[in-house]
Amino acid sequence: MTAATGSFRQFVIKVHSRCDLRCDHCYVYTHADRSWRGRPVTMSEDTLRLAAARIAEHAVAYRLPRVHVVLHGGEPLLAGRERLRGFARTLRSALRGTAALDLRMQTNGLLLDDAFCAMLAEESILTSVSLDGDERAHDRHRVRADGSGSHRDVVRAIRRLNAPAHRRAFGGLLCTVDVENDPVAVYRALAGLDPPALDFLLPHATWDRPPPRPRGATGSTEYADWLIAVHDRWAAEGRPMPIRMFESISRLAEGGTSFTEALGTDGTDLLVLETDGAVEQADWLKTAYPGAPETGLHLATHRLEEAAAHPGIRARRTGTAGLSAACRSCRVVEVCGGGLYGHRYRAANGFDNPSVYCADLLKLIDHVRAAERRPTGTQPAPATATGALRNRHTLPWPRFDALAAGLGTAEDVRELAAAQRSLRTTALAAAARTAERRPDASAAGWKALAALPAEVRRLLLADPHLRSWALAHARLERPAGGRPAEAALSATARTRGRLTLPVPLRRGPEGTGIHLPGLGRLLLPEDGPVPGAGGTVTVEAADGRIALAGRVPGVDPLPGGMRWQPLRHLAADGLRVALDDLDPGRDRYGEDRRAHPRLTEEQAGQWQDRFAEGWRLIREAYPVYAAGIAEGLTTLVPLTPRPGKDISATSGPAFGAIGLALPRTAEDLAMLLIHEFQHTKLWALYDMYDLFDPADTRLLPVPWRPDPRPPPAALQGAYAHLAVADVWRLRAVRTRTGPGRDATGARQARAAAATWRQGVLEVLDALLDTGSLTPYGLRLVRSLREAAAALEP
Known part of the structure; x- marks a missing residue:
């Protein structure tokens, strides 16, 4: 949103102006502005209908695909369950066919019984609850009129809202910072309730009414120190849920946008609609002076965009130019953004000041940015390869969110590939430990792998099939045989190093020989030696080539009837991928998706032609997917075709490889590559994050398969088929x-897009209803659902 557009995307609707708590830090009732006294207690249905109509009118005028509405107070639950249900339906009805509605609520939670929670889930009202930590911390401020604490009732309500039947409506917890509370104890109390997100709020203050500082010194950093303690505990525990303040700092440092008005230089896109229909600025301005949020506008007489002309809103839409001189010269200004606008106020010069939390923000931002550059895990590495990966790798929030929405740039996919290289490293190390305990014919190969220089190991780790064979050996599922020696020789040859090794022969369906990943396959004559009978071939890597008995395969005639089959590649518009019909580990896509034997030259030529056409189509017609595919796709594995059916597949451990039978048309190939690469990205996210409770073993119906699927598989299908719907949509255009x-083809494509989109939405809603999504899973599924809802039907 920019100053020039005049548009707003977020609307806070004050559905009730009173509260059943008397919190002593509340900006509505205890700060400068007391306008609540003269307003209706509850917003009337007529005023709500007028608000909904104005929001819809605004969405049409500015072609907004989505608007965000927060039901607020006072305490919104005091409006009553059925009134709030009606408000939700009125808003949704007004926006139907115009914009998607993201409907939320902020509450103290005291009135949340099972019936209320069920309504919130039914009406898709994402609800955040205020909780300031453990009982001592919370009840320090959040008390009833008689002075009694509210902690126990709030926690009881949160557990009710977080039950599986209602969890889809649980947005997270809001905590106002009190530096006299123990930060780690507060964090543990909040995290112990398993919220989908946390939000820490600095208490509202100004230079005239500064925040409490027990140390007493202006410029001290108690609030930064408190939040840093929380950040470090959160990071040490593997960041079990998103924390909006910390992730906003990360996003802004990466050049992204903020999740909160308290950080960043983006202009405001929020309006408050009061119970009497008044249109106001953000209500935390009430902490500055009486009337500070007022605009003089009313729903009955003004369009919402007219608020853009108000001096207060204009001042907050000028980026860094609207900040104080001290802020403009600060090295973290693009992240801090001067802090929350209300926190800059001083009666002598208005808002032309840094935040009253300036020193705290500087220290906190520096700490979080430094921590982002360090490994985030501090716990001992778990025993499994996946667990070790999760300990070392997380994505910056902008990258996670881009991937969660079903897209992802080249840089996002590059991060996934880096994490996969770590997994392959871990798998190799586990296999090497097994080889030490149980030495066999692969011992020389393992020793060679251990001695490879770093640049050679980097090439070795690009092999998409490495993780599978290494883990199979580590778990004693099958012997490594010649694999370690083959891998060491191939990587050495391709980096122009020197290495000579005996390689144990292997027997496969296409003959006996050795396989050098990335180079090719050597086959012996039918009556040659076999593994288990002492058969080896000595291979020399030197000067970028391999040699057997001094002869270079593909250049010199080979002795004794040996045959060399080089690995082929497909190339088009700068993209080059292996056409791997050789690797003995490639046949891993199931009985109905068998690997194709070695292609003939004619068949390989058909693959090249179809690939060139399909990739050109992806780049020209579906460019939003092209960059990620170009960065992450390394290998195509030909599968055996079945008449009248497209065949394609991915395997979780084989990041970068896609198996498919050659489709009939370039359009089909483009669709299959996009579809399967979506699976590739989500497999990689599964390796980095626990998205589901593993105890949930239920099966969910999905429209793309006849058999119901477990939640992780259902999400895999939804993630891929959202891209399918998008491709059909773009094809229709x-x-x-x-x-x-x-025109007929366009109608058919549009119908296909609508069908797949609806199927995706149904599956995502079913996943949200399971109650078994972790905070990361909730974040991903909600983001994916938002992308699906916004897709033009």
Whole structure:
């Protein structure tokens, strides 16, 4: 949102102006502005309908695909369950066909019984509850009129809202910082309730009414120190849930946008609609002076965009130019953004000041940015390869969110690939330890692998099939055989190093020989030696080539009837991928998706032609997917075709590889590559994050398969088929408006897009209803659902 547009995307609706708590830090009732006294207690249905109509009118005028509405107070639950249900339906009805509605609520939670929680889930009202930590911390401020504490009732309500039947409506916890409370104890109390997100709020204050500082010194950093203690505990525990303040700092440092108005230089896009229909600025301005949020506008007489002309809103839409001189010269200004606008106020010069929390923000931002550059895990590495990966790798929030929405840039996919290299390293180390305990014919190969220089190991780790064979050996599922020696020789040859090794022969369905990943396969004559009978071949890597008995395969005639089959590659528009019909570990896609034997030259030529056409189509017609595919796709594995059916697949451990039978058309190939690479990205996220409770073994119906699927598989399908819906949508536009226009084809493509989109939404809603999504899983599924809802039907 920019100052020039005049548009707003977030609307806070004050559905009730009173509260059943008397919190002593509340900006509505205890700070400068007391306008609540003269307003209706509850927003009337007529005023709500007018608010909904104005929001819809605004969405149409500015072609907003989505608007965000927060039901607020006072305490919104005091409006009553059925009134709030009606408000939700009125808002949704007004926006139907115009914009998607993201409906939320902030509450103290005291009135949340099972019926209320069920309504919130039914009406998709994402609800955040205020909780300031353990009983001592919370009840220091959040008390009833008689002075009694509210902690126990709030925690009881949170557990009710977090039950599986209602969890889809649980947005997270809001905690106001009190530096006299123990930060780690507060964090543990909040995290112990397993919230999908946490939000820490600095208490509202100004230079005239500064925040409490027990140390007493202006410029001290108690609030930064408190939040740093929370950040470090959160990071040490593997960041079990998102924390909005910390992730906003990370996003802004990466050049992204903030999740909170308290950070960053983006202009405001929020309006408050009071119970009497008044249109106001953010209500935390009430902490500055009486009337500070007022705009003079009313729903009955003004359009919402007219608020853009108000001096207060204009001042907050000028980026860094609207900040004080001290802020403009600060090295963290793009992250801090001067802090929350209300926290800059001083009666002598208005808002032309840094935040009253300036020193705290500087210290906190420096700490979080430094921590982002360090490994985040501090716990001992778990025994499993996946656990060790999760301990070392997390994504910056902007990257997680881009991938969670079903997309992802080249940089995002590069992060996934780096994490996969760590997994392969871990798998190799586990296999090497097994080899030490149980030496066999692979011993020389393992020794060679251990001695490889770093640049050679980097190439070795690019092999998409490495993780599978290494873990199979580590678990004693099958012997490594010649694999370690083959891998060491191939990587050495391709980096122009020197290495000579005896390689144990292997017997496969296409003959006996050795396989050098990334280079090719050597086959012996039918009557040659076999593994288990002492058969080896000595291979020399030197000067970028391999040699057997001094002869270079593919250049010199080979002795004794040996045959060399080089690995082929497909190339188009700067993208080069292996066409791997050789690797003995490639046949891993199931009985109905068998690997194709070695292709003939004619078949390989057909693959090249179809690939060139399909990749050009992806780049031109579906460019939003092209960069990620170009960064992450390394290998295509030909599968055996079945008449009249497209065949494609991915395997979780084989990041970068896609198996598929050659499709009939370039359009089909483009669709299959996009679809399967979506699976590739989500497999990689599964390796980095626990998204589901593993105890949930239920099966969910999905429209793309006849059999119901467990939650992780259902999400895999939804993630891939959202891209399928998008491709059909884009194909409909291209067919309707491009060369060779085809109205019938466009209608069919549009219908296919709508069908897949609806199927994805149904599956995502079912996943949200399971109650078994972790905080990361909730974040991903909600983001994916938002992307699906916003997709043009």
